[in-house]
Amino acid sequence: MNEVGAEDATAISADDMLRVWTRVLGRPVVATDDFFMDLGATSIEALQLLDAIATECGVFLPPGALFEQSTVVSLTAAVNYQRDGAAPLG
Numbered sequence: 401m402n403e404v405g406a407e408d409a410t411a412i413s414a415d416d417m418l419r420v421w422t423r424v425l426g427r428p429v430v431a432t433d434d435f436f437m438d439l440g441a442t443s444i445e446a447l448q449l450l451d452a453i454a455t456e457c458g459v460f461l462p463p464g465a466l467f468e469q470s471t472v473v474s475l476t477a478a479v480n481y482q483r484d485g486a487a488p489l490g
Contacts, residue, residue: 411483412457417476420456424449432472459483 414432421429424445446466454460459482469478
């Protein structure tokens with residue numbers, strides 16, 4: 401994934417987010433509509449995912465975001481929405 405900072409308004413793609421999920425979970429994630437916890441993710445991995453998103457995308461999401469946006473597609477949309485200047489989630 402091309403790391404992007406908060407000052408870079410370029411949207412991330414679902415494929416970019418899929419790569420982050422795969423790296424954090426340590427195993428391939430095949431479908432962009434799988435639910436994060438259904439993939440066997442732990443609460444620690446959830447926090448690691450949120451940290452990776454903050455580092456790579458410049459968007460800070462609260463832990464509850466993964467329960468509301470729990471697929472690759474929905475989480476990608478939430479990140480892009482916030483990067484476009486929307487109020488923070490949570």
